Amino acid sequence: MGVTIKKIAADLNLAVSTVSKALRDSYEISPETKTRVFEYAARLNYVPNLYASSLKRRRSGNIAVVLPEVADSFFSSAIDGIEEVAQSRGYHVMVYLTHEDVGREQSIVHEFRNGRVDGVLMSVVANEATYDHLIELGGRDMPLVFFDRVCEGVHSAQVVTDDFESGRKATQHLIDRGSKRLAFLSLAGDLAIIRLRQEGYRQALCDNGLDEQKNPVVYCTHAEVDNLLLIRTLLQGDYRPDGIVGSVEKVATQTYTICHELNLSIPTQVRVVGFSHLQIAGLLNPSLTTITQPAFEMGKTAAMLLFRGLEEKADVRSEKIIIPSVLVARQSTA
Amino acid sequence: MGVTIKKIAADLNLAVSTVSKALRDSYEISPETKTRVFEYAARLNYVPNLYASSLKRRRSGNIAVVLPEVADSFFSSAIDGIEEVAQSRGYHVMVYLTHEDVGREQSIVHEFRNGRVDGVLMSVVANEATYDHLIELGGRDMPLVFFDRVCEGVHSAQVVTDDFESGRKATQHLIDRGSKRLAFLSLAGDLAIIRLRQEGYRQALCDNGLDEQKNPVVYCTHAEVDNLLLIRTLLQGDYRPDGIVGSVEKVATQTYTICHELNLSIPTQVRVVGFSHLQIAGLLNPSLTTITQPAFEMGKTAAMLLFRGLEEKADVRSEKIIIPSVLVARQSTA
DNA sequence: GTGAAAGCGCTAACAA
DNA sequence: TTGTTAGCGCTTTCAC
Numbered sequence: 001m002g003v004t005i006k007k008i009a010a011d012l013n014l015a016v017s018t019v020s021k022a023l024r025d026s027y028e029i030s031p032e033t034k035t036r037v038f039e040y041a042a043r044l045n046y047v048p049n050l051y052a053s054s055l056k057r058r059r060s061g062n063i064a065v066v067l068p069e070v071a072d073s074f075f076s077s078a079i080d081g082i083e084e085v086a087q088s089r090g091y092h093v094m095v096y097l098t099h100e101d102v103g104r105e106q107s108i109v110h111e112f113r114n115g116r117v118d119g120v121l122m123s124v125v126a127n128e129a130t131y132d133h134l135i136e137l138g139g140r141d142m143p144l145v146f147f148d149r150v151c152e153g154v155h156s157a158q159v160v161t162d163d164f165e166s167g168r169k170a171t172q173h174l175i176d177r178g179s180k181r182l183a184f185l186s187l188a189g190d191l192a193i194i195r196l197r198q199e200g201y202r203q204a205l206c207d208n209g210l211d212e213q214k215n216p217v218v219y220c221t222h223a224e225v226d227n228l229l230l231i232r233t234l235l236q237g238d239y240r241p242d243g244i245v246g247s248v249e250k251v252a253t254q255t256y257t258i259c260h261e262l263n264l265s266i267p268t269q270v271r272v273v274g275f276s277h278l279q280i281a282g283l284l285n286p287s288l289t290t291i292t293q294p295a296f297e298m299g300k301t302a303a304m305l306l307f308r309g310l311e312e313k314a315d316v317r318s319e320k321i322i323i324p325s326v327l328v329a330r331q332s333t334a
Numbered sequence: 335m336g337v338t339i340k341k342i343a344a345d346l347n348l349a350v351s352t353v354s355k356a357l358r359d360s361y362e363i364s365p366e367t368k369t370r371v372f373e374y375a376a377r378l379n380y381v382p383n384l385y386a387s388s389l390k391r392r393r394s395g396n397i398a399v400v401l402p403e404v405a406d407s408f409f410s411s412a413i414d415g416i417e418e419v420a421q422s423r424g425y426h427v428m429v430y431l432t433h434e435d436v437g438r439e440q441s442i443v444h445e446f447r448n449g450r451v452d453g454v455l456m457s458v459v460a461n462e463a464t465y466d467h468l469i470e471l472g473g474r475d476m477p478l479v480f481f482d483r484v485c486e487g488v489h490s491a492q493v494v495t496d497d498f499e500s501g502r503k504a505t506q507h508l509i510d511r512g513s514k515r516l517a518f519l520s521l522a523g524d525l526a527i528i529r530l531r532q533e534g535y536r537q538a539l540c541d542n543g544l545d546e547q548k549n550p551v552v553y554c555t556h557a558e559v560d561n562l563l564l565i566r567t568l569l570q571g572d573y574r575p576d577g578i579v580g581s582v583e584k585v586a587t588q589t590y591t592i593c594h595e596l597n598l599s600i601p602t603q604v605r606v607v608g609f610s611h612l613q614i615a616g617l618l619n620p621s622l623t624t625i626t627q628p629a630f631e632m633g634k635t636a637a638m639l640l641f642r643g644l645e646e647k648a649d650v651r652s653e654k655i656i657i658p659s660v661l662v663a664r665q666s667t668a
Numbered sequence: 669g670t671g672a673a674a675g676c677g678c679t680a681a682c683a684a
Numbered sequence: 685t686t687g688t689t690a691g692c693g694c695t696t697t698c699a700c
Contacts, residue, residue: 004677015687020679030685050448051394052677055385055692062428070413071613076404083404083431087438092450094396095429097417104421113336114384116426256617279405280612283590285619338693349671354695364669386693389676 003046012040023048054115063306064117066096066108068125068149068222072249074277074295075123078147081299082121089307091118100125100222106133112142119143119306121299124151126189126222143309143316147302148293152192157309157316159302161325163193166291167200168207169327170245170273173289175208177333179243179271182215183234185251187222197247197275214239220251227251231258235270243333246274252288260285271333275325286331294323337380346374357382388449397640398451400430400442402459402483402556406583408611408629409457412481415633416455423641425452434459434556440467446476453477453640455633458485460523460556472651477643479650481636482627486526491643491650493636495659497527500625501534502541503661504579504607507623509542511667513577513605516549517568519585521556531581531609548573554585561585565592569604577667580608586622594619605667609659620665628657 005023009016014033022029022037029037054060065082067075079095086093094117098105105125110133112120120142124134126149134154138144147159167184174182184201187194198217205215218234220227231254234241246252252274256266264270266286274281274288277295281288301321309316339357343350348367356363356371363371388394399416401409413429420427428451432439439459444467446454454476458468460483468488472478481493501518508516518535521528532551539549552568554561565588568575580586586608590600598604600620607623608615615622635655643650 006677016677017679017688018686020677021686024679028685033685047447049389049677050450051385051389052692053679055383055389055677055694056679058692060385070404070410070417071407073405076410079404079429080431083429087430092445093429095413095417095427096421097414111426113381116384253614253617256614260617278614280587280590280614280618283587283594283619284614284617285621287619340693350694351672351696352670354693355670358695362669367669383693386676387695389678389693390695392676 002049003041003044004049005046008037008041008044008046012036058115059118060116061090062092062094062117063303063310064094064096064112064120064122066098066105066120066122068098068100068123070095070097073279074148074249074293077277077295078123078299078302081296081301082303085300085303085307091307098125100127102127102129109133109137112137113140119145119310121145121147121302121306123147123149124191126187126191126194128190138317143306145302145306145309145316147298148193150192155317157305157319159298159305159321159323160193161293161298162322163196164200164203166275166325166327167197167245167247168204169200170275170291171201171204172207173273173327173329173333174243174245174271175204175210177243177267177271179241181239181241182210182243182245183241184215184217184245184247185231185255186217186219186247187251188219194247197245201245215241220254222250224250224254227254228258231255232262235259235262235264240270242269243271244273246272246276249274249276249278252276252290253284256284256288266332267334273327273333281328282330284332286334289330289333290328291325292328293325297323336383337375337378338383339380342371342375342378342380346370392449393452394450395424396426396428396451397637397644398428398430398446398454398456400432400439400454400456402432402434402457404429404431407613408482408583408627411611411629412457412633412636415630415635416637419634419637419641425641432459434461436461436463443467443471446471447474453479453644455479455481455636455640457481457483458525459483460521460525460528462524477640477650479636479640479643481632483525483527489651491639491653493632493639493655493657494527495627495632496656497530498534498537500609500659500661501531501579501581502538503534504609504625505535505538506541507607507661507663507667508577508579508605509538509544511577511601511605513575515573515575516544516577516579517575518549518551518579518581519565519589520551520553520581521585522553528581531579535579549575554588556584558584558588561588562592565589566596569593569596569598574604576603577605578607580606580610583608583610583612586610586624587618590618590622600666601668607661607667615662616664618666620668623664623667624662625659626662627659631657
């Protein structure tokens with residue numbers, strides 16, 4: 001195999017421990033010896049065996065990012081933020097996609113028991129039937145930070161946006177612009193962030209004396225065809241809404257698809273506002289009013305929080321960081 | 335720590351080697367012993383220590399994906415494909431972003447010498463001043479597959495799309511629709527795929543008796559502000575093109591931004607076609623004609639190729655797989 | 669069919 | 685300041 005500490009020690013007439021310490025720049029070793037070791041190691045192109053040291057030190061230098069999907073611009077920006085922080089700290093990022101499947105989430109998390117990763121950043125699946133696997137993960141003192149999609153049943157650090165207020169703002173915005181019949185495109189499952197956005201929606205309805213019964217909540221899924229059907233049905237129904245709040249990025253764009261299909265004019269016939277991080281929301285036809293989530297910052301913050309738990313051994317489980325979203329008004333709600 | 339093979343052995347009055355073999359379902363061990371071991375291990379929730387076995391077996395079960403960025407929908411779809419294949423084979427995916435910085439690419443690749451990953455999937459930076467680090471990587475028999483952005487100086491497996499033909503088709507399409515003054519928005523640097531797309535553009539110009547001098551190639555960068563300036567200048571110049579080919583996703587959307595800003599009508603005044611994988615290209619204002627790259631398939635194929643090199647120990651370095659792109663005509667070139 | 673023992677390469681007591 | 689030694693948890697001869 002490659003060059004080992006042992007070989008360096010032999011060649012230099014030193015003990016392996018001396019070489020080991022020298023390479024880790026220990027104060028115990030004299031400058032001269034260090035220099036000798038460094039130079040020789042460099043000359044031989046020595047690369048420490050990761051597994052040997054991980055075996056001893058019980059850390060991998062890896063963190064896991066577990067996500068429902070990567071196609072959503074929110075998640076790809078979050079990865080960007082996470083990767084930046086990780087790279088600057090010398091950590092490595094492992095990405096896992098659950099595709100909204102609890103089973104996959106479970107087996108992925110299960111894998112983490114063997115020490116492949118030192119900590120986990122996570123946005124849970126929408127239909128978290130059971131979250132024992134997450135509790136168990138925390139049980140084996142694996143630092144865990146939820147970002148965006150948190151799991152409420154698990155006591156753990158969280159980085160989220162102001163979902164309730166954003167939902168309320170989005171809805172109020174539609175009402176202010178003149179929409180009278182609203183609908184909230186929710187996401188089936190039991191996500192706290194979706195529930196909060198939805199409660200914000202209800203709050204706004206209430207604030208404006210609108211009836212919850214007449215201004216429905218429609219539960220979408222992650223299956224595009226199903227959603228298109230749902231939205232088509234909604235927009236073809238007797239009580240066609242003239243203002244729609246999309247609780248996640250894709251339902252907003254899917255609404256666009258259906259409006260185009262049905263020749264419904266946005267915003268004249270239907271106003272649309274969507275939770276989204278799309279860079280090109282402004283280029284859509286018409287440009288899309290968004291609740292723009294600070295995806296990059298959320299990723300970055302979540303990673304930094306994780307590293308606090310990891311390196312300072314701080315118990316960050318009670319930390320909850322809320323980074324506000326911004327309503328960017330565009331043509332779709334003009 | 336957790337449950338070890340040693341503890342199982344002690345509790346069951348067996349030797350560690352017996353337990354080890356039993357757990358790996360060795361033919362040497364009797365069915366009864368195996369059952370005993372399996373059941374006890376399951377009861378104790380035994381999880382093998384990854385680092386101990388990696389240290390012996392010299393494989394990590396990780397693969398690296400090195401990308402310029404993740405915001406681009408091409409790359410996020412590619413990750414999707416890669417992750418799918420990896421997950422089905424029990425491998426883990428590490429993601430690294432270079433942000434078009436050769437220095438970062440070098441240090442990332444350098445890191446791979448310690449065995450953290452068993453193989454590498456890569457789309458190189460645009461301005462690959464030197465690629466010694468990539469050659470060196472191949473030198474230490476690390477399986478390496480380039481996808482999309484290949485490095486020509488390195489003998490390695492490749493998964494690409496039909497860039498020349500796509501460039502030609504895109505250009506021909508503009509000409510067919512009536513554009514007379516063309517421009518190709520290239521990417522500064524020396525990427526083979528960009529050069530090929532550009533040669534396709536030239537080919538189409540030539541086929542139609544158009545002058546290369548009068549139908550320029552504009553070199554964009556990855557800095558958005560710079561690009562916007564370049565494109566603005568192009569579209570405000572004396573010789574304003576009425577047909578634009580965007581060689582990568584972002585320059586196409588940036589062209590939209592500038593057209594909106596300058597109140598240039600697409601496609602009446604300027605037709606636009608872009609290399610892109612945007613799901614929502616059809617929702618842009620106007621909908622964008624794209625050369626749609628098979629991003630997901632390319633990721634998947636690249637990963638499968640890597641695994642052939644990894645598990646069958648096949649030398650796949652001479653493999654070059656070309657997956658064609660599809661021109662999807664939309665409003666922007668009507 | 670099972671067990672003893674020698675490492676994989678590195679780290680960290682503890683000794684010198 | 686340097687060296688000796690005993691592992692980390694697992695795999696793998698080779699002997700029984």
